[in-house]
Amino acid sequence: MKTAHSIPFTIALTAIAIFFICCNKEHLPEYYYQCNVDGQVYKPNSCANCLTCTIYRDTIFLLGANRGFEALAIGIIDRNSVTATSYILNSGYANGGTYKNSTTVTDRFDTDSIRTGILNIIQVDKTNKIVEGTFSFSAYNPVQNKIITVTDGKFRLHYTTN
DSSP states (O other): OOOTTHHHHHHHHHHHHHHHHHHTSOOOOSSEEEEEETTEEEOOOSSTTSEEEEEETTTEEEEEEEETTEEEEEEEEOSSOOOSSEEEEOBSSTTEEEEESSSSGGGEEEOOSSSOEEEEEEEEETTTTEEEEEEEEEEEETTTTEEEEEEEEEEEEEOEEO
């Protein structure tokens, strides 16, 4: 049996719970790109060409970001059509992820059949040309015999078509 005192207590408890749920939500801008590279936050510079997202002929998806000489890229080929689905990143060029941390050729890390990842495209809005998704991958550099790990990748961007 509820008493008159339990109703305000229940309302107050509900309000506190809603407050904490809302405060713990991550607030991202309308358009964004970010990830972690070996545990360190990676966000591209804000120059005009520092972040690109392109869907070529509805079948090739390219996502590129750079921060100075440090660059990260993901590319997939879907012969049917780039859609909201999961893509395995297991190659250095088609369906793969790449990370470079300088201008030299010896600093390139690529996904391969052993060091793989995933690109989850959550939404492709073809009317407004917006794509949203998440990604993560491990990539290997055979010259340095090192692996880097890209985690917590997320993006929501306008894309171009060519």
